[in-house]
Amino acid sequence: MKQGLAIYGGKPVRDTYLPYGKQCVDKKDINLVVDVLKSNYLTTGPIVREFEKKVADYVGAKYAVAVSNGTAALHIACLAVGIKEGDEVIVSSITFAASANCVLYCGGKPVFVDIDPCTYNINPEEIEKKITDKTKAIIAVDFTGQAVDMDEIRRIADKYNIVIIEDGAHSLGSEYKGKKVGSLADLTTFSFHPVKPITTGEGGIVVTNDEELYKKMILFRSHGITRDRELLNSYEEGPWYYEQLELGYNYRITDIQCALGISQMDKxxxxxxxxxxxxxxxxxxxxxxxxxxIPFEPDYSNSGWHLYILKFNLDKLNCTRKEIFEALRFENIGVNVHYLPVYLHPYYRKLGYKKGLCPNAEKLYECMITLPLFPAMSGEDVDDVIEAVKKVISYYRK
Incomplete structure (x- = not known):
């Protein structure tokens, strides 16, 4: 049996490597991008606005600001709600580092909250325990695509007069109680990295129903500079005149990327x-x-399933998570792990965060593996993943 596993010299389940995620791009996508390349605008043109409207309409939001990547989306969301030095922001512990880094960019302090051991999302009961008079916002992450318990988080946010930023990097297309993610939080960010629900190559967007926040994010996206006559403070010398009103950033997205995004939204x-x-x-x-x-999905969530997390019950196996991971890779199954709790990264440890802060998150991290999941997977691909997992478990079973 030992020789049966590819890691020990056996024949792998697959002859070719299957990645955990991959973009799905077809001729329509390519043709729309080519059309933009032949047009007068390559960036900051009409296709950006068309893409913004398409996303906003889809999720049921009034406004959208498209930017260069999902991290930029989180950053301008934090800037728009005024996060600054001395402010605290509640953040989920199991997420990509950008969900917390955006707080640091503004001078604020991420306050990590443990996960619900069933859903793996931020636990609302733990949120309230971490709120202080310095708490400015909650960044709630829809981990794997499953919607957070927004009603309960909204109750807490309203009670303490704090803002909700929903990190929907995994959840474009997901629903909460029948409503699309993107229509419920004060601001919701999405990512368009190649492995996400749709892609623009790199890219991100923030959606909101608040016009004031929208106008601020438009400024922060483009150096804090505007030509809007209603916003100009000084004498307008002529139609060329513009002013910098805030310390903004160059977070603009291109028409080339947004053409791809428009086509992807149709799919x-x-x-x-x-x-x-x-x-x-x-x-x-x-x-x-x-x-x-297997993953647990609560009744209120209809996940779009960006990730499929399989938790291995190591007490029933004669191996470590690392051994399972390596064995599956040798079977040509491109498994991954999402994520190391953010505060365990060396940079955050230098800031004073320590192991033991969020026990449920740490326990999950030690035994979870992400299986391949993307729309272009064939039935045979799915069969291969299932066969490889069963093959590895069969060998290591106690």
Missing amino acids: LDDFVDRRREIVKRYNEAFNDMEEVT
């Missing part, structure tokens, strides 16, 4: 449907295996 629902089909296959295959725990 988003199909992408999400395919992701849900694959997750259904995974759940059916692994549900009765005591060595693993």
Whole structure:
């Protein structure tokens, strides 16, 4: 049996490597990008505004500001709500570092909150325990695409008069109680990195229903500079005149990228449907295996499933998580791990954060593995993942 595993010299389940995530780009996407390349505008043109409207309409928001990446989206959201030195911001512990870094960019302090051990999302009960008179906002992450418990988070935010920024990097197309993610928080950010629900190559967006926040983010996206006559403070010398009103950034996105985004948005629902089909296959295959725990989805969430996290019950296996991970990689299954709790990164440890801060997050990190999940996966690809997981578990089973 030992020789059966590829890591020990056996034949792998697949002959070619299957990545954990991958963009899905077709001829329509390419043709729309080429059309922009032949047009008068390559950046900061009409296609950016068209893409913004398409995303805003889809999620049910009034306004959208597209930017160069998802991190920039988080940053301008924090800037717009006025996060500054001395402010504290509640952040989920299991997420990509950008969800907390955006607070540091503004001079604020991330306050990490533990996860719900079932949903892996930020635990509302723990949020309230961490609120102080310095708390300015909550950054709630829809981990893997599952919507956070927005009603409960809204109750807490309203009670303490703090802002909700929903980090929806994983959840474009997901729903909370039948409403699209992006229509419920004060601001919601999305990412368009290649492995996300749709891609613009790199890119991000912030959606909101607040006109004042929208106008601030427009400024922060482009150096804090405006030609808007209603905002100019000084004498207008002529139609060329502009002023810098804030210390903004060059976070602009291009028309080239947004052309790809417009085409991708037309396929988003199909992408999400395919992701849900694959997750259904995974759940059916692994549900009765005591060595693993499949993801739990609460009734209020209809996830778009950016990630599929399989938790390995290591007390029932004669191995470590690392051994499982390496064995699956040798089977040509491109597994990954999402994520190291942010405060355990060396940079955050230098800031004074210590292990033990969020026990549920740390416990999950030690035993979770991300399986491949993207719309272009074939039925055979899904079969290969299932076969490889069962093959590795069969060898290491106690």
